[in-house]
Amino acid sequence: xxxxxxxxxxxxxxxxxxxxxxxxxxxxxxxxxxxxxxxxxxxxxxxxxxxxxxxxxxxxxxxxxxxxxxxxxxxxxxxxxxxxxxxxxxxxxxxxxxxxxxxxxxxxxxxxxxxxxxxxxxxxxxxxxxxxxxxxxxxxxxxxxxxxxxxxxxxxxxxxxxxxxxxxxxxxxxxxxxxxxxxxxxxxxxxxxxxxxxxxxxxxxxxxxxxxxxxxxxxxxxxxxxxxxxxxxxxxxxxxxxxxxxxxxxxxxxxxxxxxxxxxxxxxxxxxxxxxxxxxxxxxxxxxxxxxxxxxxxxxxxxxxxxxxxxxxxxxxxxxxxxxxxxxxxxxxxxxxxxxxxxxxxxxxxxxxxxxxxxxxxxxxx
Ligand code: UD1
Numbered sequence: 516x517x518x519x520x521x522x523x524x525x526x527x528x529x530x531x532x533x534x535x536x537x538x539x540x541x542x543x544x545x546x547x548x549x550x551x552x553x554x555x556x557x558x559x560x561x562x563x564x565x566x567x568x569x570x571x572x573x574x575x576x577x578x579x580x581x582x583x584x585x586x587x588x589x590x591x592x593x594x595x596x597x598x599x600x601x602x603x604x605x606x607x608x609x610x611x612x613x614x615x616x617x618x619x620x621x622x623x624x625x626x627x628x629x630x631x632x633x634x635x636x637x638x639x640x641x642x643x644x645x646x647x648x649x650x651x652x653x654x655x656x657x658x659x660x661x662x663x664x665x666x667x668x669x670x671x672x673x674x675x676x677x678x679x680x681x682x683x684x685x686x687x688x689x690x691x692x693x694x695x696x697x698x699x700x701x702x703x704x705x706x707x708x709x710x711x712x713x714x715x716x717x718x719x720x721x722x723x724x725x726x727x728x729x730x731x732x733x734x735x736x737x738x739x740x741x742x743x744x745x746x747x748x749x750x751x752x753x754x755x756x757x758x759x760x761x762x763x764x765x766x767x768x769x770x771x772x773x774x775x776x777x778x779x780x781x782x783x784x785x786x787x788x789x790x791x792x793x794x795x796x797x798x799x800x801x802x803x804x805x806x807x808x809x810x811x812x813x814x815x816x817x818x819x820x821x822x823x824x825x826x827x828x829x830x831x832x833x834x835x836x837x838x839x840x841x842x843x844x845x846x847x848x849x850x851x852x853x854x855x856x857x858x859x860x861x862x863x864x865x866x867x868x869x870x871x872x873x874x875x876x877x878x879x880x881x
Contacts, residue, residue, distance in 0.1 A: 516878055517545045519603045522572070523553035523590070523614025526801050528563035529782060530609040530632055533689035533867035535569065541871070543880055547601060551590045551614040552577040556753060562781035567690060583613060583644055590617035598625050604878065605630055608652060609686070611645040615652050623655040632686055632870065634659035635666030636800075638821040642723065645800075646821075658877065660870050662686070663824050663859055683869040684861025687804050691786065692864035698786035707748065707775050711791035715745055717774075720752035721798040724816060728762055730836050734816060735768060737838045741796075741845065742773030748788060750780045794848055796841075803831045807856050812848045814841060824859040 518538070522531050531548070538544050550572035554560045564571060576593040578586060590613065598606070598621055606622035608615045609632040622629050634653050638646055653659060653670060661667045662685040670680050704711060717738060724730050741747055751759075759765045768774065780788065789795060789805060794812045797803070803822045806813035807829025814834045825831035834844045861869075874880070 516543060516605070516880065517547065517601065517603045518605045518607050519547045519549050519598070519601060521549050521551065521594075521606065521608045521614060521618040523551035524610075524612040525554050525559050525563065525779075526799075527609050527612065527614070528560075528567055528569060529690035529801070530686045532567040532569050533686055533693065534607070534632065534870055537867045537871040538874075541875075541880065544874075547574065547603070548572045549574045549576070549594070549597065549618075551575075551594070551618070552579055553586065553590070553612060553614045555579055556779075558779045558781065559753065566694070566782035578614075586613050587617045587620075590614050591621050594618050594621045595625070598622060598627060603627060605658075605874075607632065608656075609633055611636070611648045611652070613644070613648065616648040619652045619655045628657040629655055630658040630660065630870075630874070631656040632660045633662055633666075635661040635668075635670040635680070636663075636821045637666070637669045638819045640819050644722065649821075658873065660866075660873070662866070663822075663861065665823055681869075681873050682861060683873070684863060684866035685804055685859070686866045686870070687801055688808055688858075688862040689864050689867050690782075691805055691808055694783055694786055695790070698783040699790055701783055701787040702791070703780070703784045703787040704748075704791055707746070709746055709748075712793050713745065714792060715741060715747045716788055716792045716795045716797075717747050717749040718752065718795075718797045718799050718802060719749075719816070720754050721817065722754075724798050724836065725752075725755045725758045731758065731762060731764065733836055733838060735764060737841050738774060738796075739771050740838075740842065742771050744773070745793065746773050746775055747796075748775045748777065748792075750777050750785065750788075752779060794845065803829070804862070806830050808858065808862060810856055812851075814844055814848075816841070828859045829856040 538546050578589040607630045619629050631652050659680045660683045667682045790809050795806050796814045798816045803825040807825040813831045818835050832844050834841050
């Protein structure tokens with residue numbers, strides 16, 4: 516059996532790594548790892564291969580950046596000949612980035628079954644490009660592997676037949692638990708002379724936050740205030756870095772005394788930084804899951820989340836971008852101790868083995 520596994524952008528790598536590790540145990544499966552090249556900087560891509568023990572991609576489409584239509588079209592145009600020549604039995608896609616959507620469209624038109632890992636996740640906000648990618652990919656997929664019971668329910672509500680839906684748990688947690696011990700030993704905070712539990716971590720890259728000048732300014736105003744009380748480590752995503760420069764706000768950000776700016780970090784360094792943080796402020800999806808498992812408080816700087824279980828069971832607070840609300844939530848958090856979350860069902864480090872068990876059954880493998 517031949518599977519093409521699709522990776523394109525930073526959050527895809529930690530979702531694929533545990534699946535490829537499990538499949539390596541099955542000699543009857545030939546896995547081809549395809550990188551679309553949506554992310555290409557060393558610290559947005561290459562470093563994750565080392566950190567996660569991922570094999571180097573067999574194929575790289577080298578599409579690079581561009582508008583949504585351009586990037587999606589480039590991936591489609593370059594992926595189609597690969598599928599035609601490799602004739603895989605399955606295309607496995609993860610997450611919700613443009614590469615996920617583009618490769619799903621190609622596979623569906625060539626009548627190749629698609630497995631979608633992290634299916635059914637919804638923010639119910641169609642202004643998010645990722646929400647469009649999720650809805651279309653789920654509609655086209657044959658095997659839908661969901662990370663949570665909420666996600667399974669969303670698929671049923673969308674009219675996806677129950678026999679295509681497999682609740683397997685969260686593969687991101689597989690990677691986190693696999694890497695945690697090694698990551699913790701890195702004590703990456705030492706790099707800036709910090710102490711564990713004494714600093715905040717900030718990440719920002721959502722188009723709705725960084726591409727909108729007013730929202731970006733409001734967020735920076737609150738960060739300026741927070742960083743007066745404690746150091747805030749801010750690994751800056753390339754999109755954000757470009758927007759700060761375009762908006763002429765880069766000098767302002769550099770002037771905040773408690774704000775520590777750095778390049779995007781690799782997986783192990785970032786997990787090390789997260790695991791010892793006092794609080795995390797973010798607009799990322801994956802970080803909401805990671806902080807829930809680590810028991811670190813997380814303020815999500817968005818109006819909605821596709822991970823409701825991190826609020827119900829975990830350490831996540833949805834606070835939007837309003838200054839007063841963020842500062843009030845931070846105040847409340849500091850009155851509490853470090854979180855003692857329950858792990859959502861299936862967030863146990865075994866999601867990849869459940870995915871592979873389904874593949875075995877579905878394709879009648881030994
Ligand atoms: C993409 C995903 C988003 C995911 C994020 C994780 C989509 C629609 N969005 O957003 O869901 O959360 O990745 O990082 O697929 N750039 C570089 N170097 C790189 C990659 C990007 O400089 O290696 C810059 C380019 O200027 C590019 C911009 O970042 O135009 C945005 O990159 P893009 O892949 O289009 O979207 P992300 O914001 O990274």
